[in-house]
Amino acid sequence: xxxxxxxxxxxxxxxxxxxxxxxxxxxxxxxxxxxxxxxxxxxxxxxxxxxxxxxxxxxxxxxxxxxxxxxxxxxxxxxxxxxxxxxxxxxxxxxxxxxxxxxxxxxxxxxxxxxxxxxxxxxxxxxxx
Amino acid sequence: xxxxxxxxxxxxxxxxxxxxxxxxxxxxxxxxxxxxxxxxxxxxxxxxxxxxxxxxxxxxxxxxxxxxxxxxxxxxxxxxxxxxxxxxxxxxxxxxxxxxxxxxxxxxxxxxxxxxxxxxxxxxxxxxx
DNA sequence: CATCTGTTATATAAAATCTATAACAACTAT
DNA sequence: ATAGTTGTTATAGATTTTATATAACAGATG
Numbered sequence: 001x002x003x004x005x006x007x008x009x010x011x012x013x014x015x016x017x018x019x020x021x022x023x024x025x026x027x028x029x030x031x032x033x034x035x036x037x038x039x040x041x042x043x044x045x046x047x048x049x050x051x052x053x054x055x056x057x058x059x060x061x062x063x064x065x066x067x068x069x070x071x072x073x074x075x076x077x078x079x080x081x082x083x084x085x086x087x088x089x090x091x092x093x094x095x096x097x098x099x100x101x102x103x104x105x106x107x108x109x110x111x112x113x114x115x116x117x118x119x120x121x122x123x124x125x126x127x128x129x
Numbered sequence: 130x131x132x133x134x135x136x137x138x139x140x141x142x143x144x145x146x147x148x149x150x151x152x153x154x155x156x157x158x159x160x161x162x163x164x165x166x167x168x169x170x171x172x173x174x175x176x177x178x179x180x181x182x183x184x185x186x187x188x189x190x191x192x193x194x195x196x197x198x199x200x201x202x203x204x205x206x207x208x209x210x211x212x213x214x215x216x217x218x219x220x221x222x223x224x225x226x227x228x229x230x231x232x233x234x235x236x237x238x239x240x241x242x243x244x245x246x247x248x249x250x251x252x253x254x255x256x257x258x
Numbered sequence: 259c260a261t262c263t264g265t266t267a268t269a270t271a272a273a274a275t276c277t278a279t280a281a282c283a284a285c286t287a288t
Numbered sequence: 289a290t291a292g293t294t295g296t297t298a299t300a301g302a303t304t305t306t307a308t309a310t311a312a313c314a315g316a317t318g
Contacts, residue, residue, distance in 0.1 A: 010305095012275060019226040026229035038294065049277045054295080065233065070294055071285050083235030088244060091236075095227050096248055097148040100155035102220055103252045104194065106212030112249060113242055115217060119225055120241060123232045139274090141306060167263065178308045183264080199263055200316050 002029060005046055013048060017056035022065060025076060028126030036066065036074040079127070131158060134175055142177060146185035151194060154205060157255030165195065165203040208256070 003020050005013055024030040037045065039053040046053075057074050060066045064082050066074045102112050132149050134142055153159040166174065168182040175182075186203050189195045193211050195203045231241055 014275080019229070022233060023226065023229040026232040039296095040294090051278090052276060055275090057295090068295065070283085070296095073294060079233065079235070082233045087231070087234040087236070088240075091227060091231055091234075092244065092248065095224065095245070097152065098220060098224050098227075099245065099248045100148070100152040100252055102216070103155040103249060103256070104151060104208065104211045105216040105220075106208070107217070107220075109246060109249045109253065111217075112245065115221065116224070116228065116241065116245055117238060119221065119228045120232060120238045123229055124238065127232070143306080168265095169263090180309090181307060184306090186264090197264065199265095199314085202263060 003042075003046065005048070014052050014055040014059070017053065018059050021056070021060060023123070025065060025079075025082075026123035026127060028123075028128070030076050031127075032076055032078040034076045035072050036076070038073045132171075132175065134177070143181050143184040143188070146182065147188050150185070150189060152252070154194060154208075154211075155252035155256055157252075157257070159205050160256075161205055161207040163205045164201050165205070167202045 002024055003017065005016055007013070009016065011019075021030065021036070030036075036042070036057070039050050039057060043050040043053045057066065057068070060074070061068050064084065065077055067077050069075055099112070107115075131153055132146065134145055136142070138145065140148075150159065150165070159165075165171070165186070168179050168186060172179045172182045186195065186197070189203070190197050193213065194206055196206050198204055228241070236244075
């Protein structure tokens with residue numbers, strides 16, 4: 001598994017889980033229909049509680065990244081179904097403070113775009129829509 | 130004052146304070162040498178505790194955005210002194226999850242660049258380096 | 259000296275995070 | 289059928305983070 005939880009981080013475990021699974025999807029390592037480990041299995045693997053995993057899965061479900069199935073557990077949704085029109089609004093709110101900081105820290109627009117582009121392509125290369 | 134704290138937000142007050150002051154600097158509304166309200170004054174204005182403001186100021190100081198002066202209180206640092214070479218590393222870590230999400234949600238690289246550029250320029254227009 | 263700075267200390271309350279156990283309904287496989 | 293999976297729900301407790309309340313101190317200002 002590609003999950004690496006940092007227990008010293010100030011980012012809550014369930015958020016780290018959510019972020020890394022989304023990154024896995026974007027990278028193309030987790031494809032449509034693929035099954036995630038059960039909440040109990042993953043919890044045991046990482047050495048955390050079942051509810052912490054469940055919280056991450058619930059958030060991923062609410063955001064359309066996965067589908068929950070009583071039988072098969074958590075299943076990766078299709079990229080088509082993940083697409084969401086009003087996502088730009090939420091993105092703007094979250095990314096705004098980072099850009100303000102980047103400007104103050106002396107990054108030019110070109111540097112920022114370069115950085116963003118590199119990261120974006122590090123994902124889009126693996127997964128195809 | 131341009132500060133608008135959302136008490137219902139899941140983002141802690143001291144983080145909101147920090148973000149909005151950085152945004153103010155990036156927008157050019159807060160210029161080098163300008164004095165921020167004292168911790169007591171700002172706390173009273175917003176209706177929060179002195180220590181919550183102090184925590185925000187301390188973080189801003191640690192990150193080089195402001196200078197603390199026993200006499201004058203918190204003073205905006207110069208953009209030159211804010212600049213930091215190893216900032217890109219921290220930025221990458223924080224912005225990475227958002228980009229993965231943007232990709233999954235169907236944003237193309239062009240859309241993302243457009244969005245980023247707009248936000249960046251909304252700052253760089255006001256403040257000149 | 260009175261009044262303003264930031265700073266430090268202590269105590270408390272409230273909320274978020276994480277864990278621990280247990281149980282339930284739905285499904286699968288032996 | 290029954291044992292073993294799923295997710296889900298409920299309850300309880302511990303820990304950490306966040307925010308508040310009060311008080312006091314040193315340094316600077318008028």
